[in-house]
Amino acid sequence: MTATLNDWRVTTRPYYAPQADEITLFEAAYAARLPVMLKGPTGCGKSRFVEYMAYKLDRPLVTVACNEDMTAADLVGRFLLEPGGTRWQDGPLTLAARHGAICYLDEVVEARQDTTVVMHPLTDHRRTLPLDKKGELLRAHPDFQLVISYNPGYQSLMKDLKTSTRQRFAALDFDYPVAELEADIVARETGIATALAAGLVQVAAAARRLKGHGLDEGISTRLLVYAGQLIRQGVSVRHACRMAMVRPITDDADIRETLEHAIDAVLA
Structure with missing residues (x-):
């Protein structure tokens, strides 16, 4: 492995709690060098899972946060102008493919289809x-190995994976863990x-039931962790929940009030 990829190695074992047999299935996919697609809502652990598997498999992990302005050159590479002439610079996808890393395209559906092809x-x-x-x-x-992730909850006619792209990947479904x-x-x-953590999860469950009824997405596990971290810093439970679990997901006054009532009822 080149010195270049040393910066991409996961050196500390990430904490990951398996929900089913996803670890065994991913290991089998990696053994066969199959590309893998991870599907699930925002903040449910997809990125942490990839980080954990890269550590477990002892492979560098090159992560790309996809966005609509990303071009094919951003993935593959480009020539750079320098005082002495031009120099080719590999993009992250090329870097991973050339040196044997796992390349993780996070929220790939955000990228333009002419880029992902x-x-x-x-x-x-x-x-x-x-x-x-x-x-x-x-x-x-x-x-x-190539790994991509996306949130099926944000599918639309304008933002979705092409069928020709979908059918190139084995897939694993993710969701929020059981309570x-x-x-x-x-x-x-x-x-x-x-x-206290169980109480935060109860509030999240109430918010997730509102998905499609005023909320595009429920409170993620990531936001629960944020709330817990604020509480550890001495922030009151109510203020921590409002800051980390309510304000990020909605600006609707009625839904905010509903969620704050749930916080008071569960955590008071």
Whole structure:
């Protein structure tokens, strides 16, 4: 492995609590070098899972936060002008494919479809990446794997994965953990009492029931951890919940009031 990828190595074991057999299934997919798609709501643990698997498999992890302004060159690479001439610089996808890292495209549906198609040759039997501007056909390192994630809750006619892209990936479904496990995760991540963490989870459950009834998305496990961290800093439970669990997900006054009533009822 080159010194370049040392910066992408996960050196500390991330905490991840499995919900089912996703670890075994991912290991099997990696052994076969299958590309994997992770589907699930915001903040449910998809990125933490990839980080954990990269650590467990002892592979560097190159992560790309996708956005609508990202171009194919941002993924693949480009020539840079320098005083002595031009120099080619690999993009993150090329870097991972060349040196055998796991490349993780986070929220891939945010990228334009004409950008994401550049990964297609890496996701079938060819495992190649044409670098047209450089005149190179890159053959992926034997240890390379491509992983993408997206939130199906934000699908629309304008923002969704093409069928030709979907069918190049094996897929794992993620969701928020069951209440007891989620409380354990929040307590473990923040150091607050398990009983208090369970109360935060109850409030989150109430918010998640409002999805599609005024809320686009419920309170994520990530936001519960934020609330717990604020509480550990001495912020009152009510203020921590408002700051981390209510204000981020809605500006609707009625829904905010409903959620604050739930906080008072559960955590008072």
